[in-house]
Amino acid sequence: MKQREGARPPGMADVARVAGVSAQTVSRALAGHPNVQDATRAKVLAAVEQLGYRKNTAAGTLSSGRSRTIGVVTLQTGFFARTALTVGVERAARDAGYAVSTATTASLDPASVEDALLRLADQQVEGVVLAVPLIRVSRRIEQLTAAVPTVAVDGSRTPATDIVAVDQSGAARLAVNHLLDLGHATVWHVAGPGEWLDAASRSRGWRAALDAAGASVPPELAGDWSPDSGYRAGLILGRIPEVTAVFVASDEMAFGVIRALRELGRRVPEDISVVGVDDIALAAYCSPPLTTVAQPFDRMGALAVAHLLRHVAEPAAPPAPVSVEPALVVRSSTAPVRGS
Missing domain, CATH: 1.10.260.40 (lambda repressor-like DNA-binding domains)
Structure with missing residues (x-):
């Protein structure tokens, strides 16, 4: 024809x-x-x-009968965490003898995610690592993830999707408890965008840790993962005298917060302690070096590929979700509250 x-x-x-x-x-x-x-x-x-x-x-x-290719759906972004996770998947796939095909999506809208999944299906990938949060799951997304073995790494899922995810609520609790242990009466929070499951989980963990300690819960400030949004939040926090500790939902936003505080004459950590999340390569070279909660991107990539290849080999195997524990990395951006 x-x-x-x-x-x-x-x-x-x-x-x-x-x-x-x-x-x-x-x-x-x-x-x-x-x-x-x-x-x-x-x-x-x-x-x-x-x-x-x-x-x-x-x-x-x-x-x-084989394409020896794994697909990755990720968001079009320059943020380090997205890139680091994709690199982790590529390294693990290469070690297993697989190629990786990446399909980016411009937004988290279901239609955009569907289009990315369809592009990978057209390439006959053997499985898909879904590295975007599914805010809303359409029937088409459910069909596509049922047709091709899929592992999600952002905590979202469809009925047929396996999950390999970092305990983001636990990451927030590590950060908040570290600051409370240093004598800070409470901890302020610069959150990521609310439509991201990671950001929502970190906000819940922040609030839960404060509630468990009997500490007051300050108003939450909203960011968008960018250093610029952290900078804007820092300009607000630096003008509130009672702020002594801030948990920021990403390292890149934390860099912006620290710059704003410095411009306002608030010293880190002498006046305000700051903790981020991710432990990107630049965190150790921030001024001061940033205390942060590390996400094991390489291990996440290896686990995602291992789970995916298990489903490729055993399509009928039930999902076996895995939660990876984060780790606190203490550097010089946190210190005991003055007078403690």
């Missing part, structure tokens, strides 16, 4: 229609899943040949 000039190229739905199967079955057949019957796989291959649907790639994958 020749494609008419100007017509759209054939898609997975067209292959499904011609083969007389569901789109999910086409996806599984193209991914080389062992639970697809030979007769069904043959019908899909025939439809691929007839339509010219990614003819060479699809046929090559079907003949070998």
Whole structure:
């Protein structure tokens, strides 16, 4: 069947229609899943040949049964944590003999996430690491993550998705308890964007730690992960005399907070102690070096790949969620409250 000039190229739905199967079955057949019957796989291959649907790639994958490729869905951003996690996945995949194909999404809107998942499905990836939080899960996302083994690393999931995630609430409790142990009466918080599950979990952990200690809970300041948003929050915090300790939801925002405090004449840590989250490479070279809660990005990548390859090998295996404990790294941006 020749494609008419100007017509759209054939898609997975067209292959499904011609083969007389569901789109999910086409996806599984193209991914080389062992639970697809030979007769069904043959019908899909025939439809691929007839339509010219990614003819060479699809046929090559079907003949070998493997693409040896893992997909990663991530947000279009320059923030270090996103990049570090992707690097961790790539390193672990390479060590396991797999290539990595990355599909970025411009937003967290379900339609944008669906598009990224479809692009990876078209490449016949054997599994997907979902490195974006699913604020809302559409039926299409549920279908796509059911068709291709998927591991989420931001704490969000669909019924078929496995989870490998850092205990973000625990990260906040580590930071807050460290500051309370230094004698600070309470801890202020610069939060990440509310639509991010990581940010929401850190805010809950901050509040829970203060409640457990019987400390007052100050108003929360909102950021967007950027140093600029931290700087704006720091200009507010630096003008509040009773502020002596701040937990910031990312290192990059913490850099902005510290700069604003310095410009206002508030010393860190003599006047105000600051703790971040992530332990990015620059944290140790901040002035002063930043106390932070480290996220084990390499270990997260290795665990995500290991779980994904288990599901590739055993598609019927039930999800086995894993929560990774963060670690506090104490540097010079925190100190006992003055007079304690």
